[in-house]
Amino acid sequence: MTGPLALELVTARLAGTAGLLDVGGAVEYFAARESLKRSPAAFVLPAKDTAAANAFATEEIDQRVTARFGVIIAVKNVRDARGEAAMADLTPLRQAVWERLLGWIAAEGFSPCTYGGGRLLDLDEGAQVLWWVDEFDTDYHVRVT
DSSP states (O other), X not given: OOOOOOHHHHHHHHTTOTTOSEEEOHHHXXXXXXXXXXXSEEEEEEEEEEEOOOSOSSSOEEEEEEEEEEEEEEEEOOSOTTSHHHHHHHHHHHHHHHHHHTXXXXXXXXXXXXXXXXXXXXXXXTTTEEEEEEEEXXXXXXXXX
């Protein structure tokens, strides 16, 4: 039986990504929301799991599960009040993350990662940080026979 996705595999995959000074998980993300120490940074968090119906009409289980995870990118916005410079800084960081994750297979039994969408999370004027999330999907099967 495969699953669930171990997000530390994604964090390890992103370590050393061009342009990112820090890569972490949920604990580091929540600490950074209080005070971002190093920028730009990326944080890997679970988004959701979606399961298809069981393929069998017996006591056996075979379900395809889509695991969605988010990569939150934080960029300091110190050059302008509207965040345009931070958005310009964000573009190559997103591209670097995509290059590391799109088509990557996290572990045996998982499908290649695909892009699930992205959006602005926050433009924190007080802390001068732009927060963006890109989401990625990978599928696996849960089988019990």
